Amino acid sequence: MSEGHSAAVPAGRTVTACVLIIGNEILSGSTQDLNLTFLAKGLNAVGIRVTEARVIADDAAAIIAAVNEARHRFDYVFTTGGIGPTHDDITAQAIADAFAVPLVLHPEAKRLLEGHYPPGGLNAARLRMAMMPQGATLLPNPISRAPGFRVANVFVLAGVPQVMQATFNELQHRLKGGARLLSRSVSCALGEGTIAAELGALQSRYGDLEIGSYPYFRRNDFGVTLVIRGTDRARIAAAIDELKALIRTLGGDPQEGQAEG
Amino acid sequence: MSEGHSAAVPAGRTVTACVLIIGNEILSGSTQDLNLTFLAKGLNAVGIRVTEARVIADDAAAIIAAVNEARHRFDYVFTTGGIGPTHDDITAQAIADAFAVPLVLHPEAKRLLEGHYPPGGLNAARLRMAMMPQGATLLPNPISRAPGFRVANVFVLAGVPQVMQATFNELQHRLKGGARLLSRSVSCALGEGTIAAELGALQSRYGDLEIGSYPYFRRNDFGVTLVIRGTDRARIAAAIDELKALIRTLGGDPQEGQAEG
Numbered sequence: 001m002s003e004g005h006s007a008a009v010p011a012g013r014t015v016t017a018c019v020l021i022i023g024n025e026i027l028s029g030s031t032q033d034l035n036l037t038f039l040a041k042g043l044n045a046v047g048i049r050v051t052e053a054r055v056i057a058d059d060a061a062a063i064i065a066a067v068n069e070a071r072h073r074f075d076y077v078f079t080t081g082g083i084g085p086t087h088d089d090i091t092a093q094a095i096a097d098a099f100a101v102p103l104v105l106h107p108e109a110k111r112l113l114e115g116h117y118p119p120g121g122l123n124a125a126r127l128r129m130a131m132m133p134q135g136a137t138l139l140p141n142p143i144s145r146a147p148g149f150r151v152a153n154v155f156v157l158a159g160v161p162q163v164m165q166a167t168f169n170e171l172q173h174r175l176k177g178g179a180r181l182l183s184r185s186v187s188c189a190l191g192e193g194t195i196a197a198e199l200g201a202l203q204s205r206y207g208d209l210e211i212g213s214y215p216y217f218r219r220n221d222f223g224v225t226l227v228i229r230g231t232d233r234a235r236i237a238a239a240i241d242e243l244k245a246l247i248r249t250l251g252g253d254p255q256e257g258q259a260e261g
Numbered sequence: 262m263s264e265g266h267s268a269a270v271p272a273g274r275t276v277t278a279c280v281l282i283i284g285n286e287i288l289s290g291s292t293q294d295l296n297l298t299f300l301a302k303g304l305n306a307v308g309i310r311v312t313e314a315r316v317i318a319d320d321a322a323a324i325i326a327a328v329n330e331a332r333h334r335f336d337y338v339f340t341t342g343g344i345g346p347t348h349d350d351i352t353a354q355a356i357a358d359a360f361a362v363p364l365v366l367h368p369e370a371k372r373l374l375e376g377h378y379p380p381g382g383l384n385a386a387r388l389r390m391a392m393m394p395q396g397a398t399l400l401p402n403p404i405s406r407a408p409g410f411r412v413a414n415v416f417v418l419a420g421v422p423q424v425m426q427a428t429f430n431e432l433q434h435r436l437k438g439g440a441r442l443l444s445r446s447v448s449c450a451l452g453e454g455t456i457a458a459e460l461g462a463l464q465s466r467y468g469d470l471e472i473g474s475y476p477y478f479r480r481n482d483f484g485v486t487l488v489i490r491g492t493d494r495a496r497i498a499a500a501i502d503e504l505k506a507l508i509r510t511l512g513g514d515p516q517e518g519q520a521e522g
Contacts, residue, residue, distance in 0.1 A: 025473055027311045028442065029301030030488065033294075036316065040290030050288045052323070053316040055297065058473070062313070085454040086474035087461035117454075125457030143478065162478050181289065193346040193378075196386030200348035212286055212319070213347035217404060217423050227291065 018070040022081035047177025063094035081159030096133035116145035179231035188252035283342035308438025324355035342420030357394035377406035440492035449513035
């Protein structure tokens, strides 16, 4: 694993990730999660597809079960939340338990924290942030210094979006992905039901692409945004051309959205 | 089940829900999910705790597996997404498969759709929205008329937030919950590590409450928001008083946030 964060992946295979959002505050509705969207985009930018996400409570058994299921089913697992200095930060211990290794003081993490706090500031609570599952690799955090960490294919990140994002940005380009999922979208003021039959026929002709239909309802306005995703730019372009033509045939005015990827 | 949407629940037990967000657009990061937060708050308002959520792809096997796991583990399951008229709307069939019942035309759903579209407007694609798992109960949708539905403890809602919310608002007060989770919060400009030891001790003295610590980092500002959750208003008030006192002892200025619930 010296050249990067993952073993080689056979060409052509989709490289997958599962995101585990850990935190009672998300499940209670008091905090709106923003980490999934950020990670989904950031992972896709390096060819890794988030194919499942879970939001789980600050509960050791729930974290251990979810990590152990996910790390076997997906190429990568990213967790967010629960790695701070307070009593409700239980993710590091849960990851250690999931891998059946002890939680130990990581000397380099301790050194990073010592450099961040004024003399005497690294109290017992803060030192908990240097406790890592044995064998963990640090993931530097340029904001508050307390590092995330990696054990095998599980990447453990902070829940605070700024800290999570800064940590992810440092590691992103060492991840080994596959083909990027590209997408283009077209919107029109037709009802979904008006276009559904033709759209289904288009999907049948382009089995290698994924065509999504997302209706929107605004105050004086409704319509549908159609998104075509795939890994072959030319195939997407061909499908988009057909889609625009069929929208015009049905009396609509296709408006292309901003391309992603 | 004639008086409401669920069987009786023993007094004192936490009534749980799992939210299943179905949609490739959420997993790709192209759409920010807003449904979990809405459902979490709306369910808590009637005493139902969301204890897990999953975001899953528009993939029949994934939906069937998630629904079958969740409906046995939680009192309620709420799904969002995939019940429109287009080829990528596969949730109704997946729910039928999960319950091993056929997907059949629901006459009342058909009647609702007939009333919504102009003559001839209810084409074959739109009629798909009247196909329901056998035995399903309709969940009216006052926005676009296409109903959601319920099978046993599984509530199947649209993905479009306005439609999902309008449907949920109609059914919310027929749900049978337990004690509501109440919460109060206090913020201060102390570092999490400064308050961690005292906060842990407070949590130990209030084992019936759940104390969460959420640091924030703003441009010229950092601090922590402390949230105390529980079902007993007086106990929460007592813990909040102790929390404010300990923040002052540590040199902080406690600012109470808006109470929830």
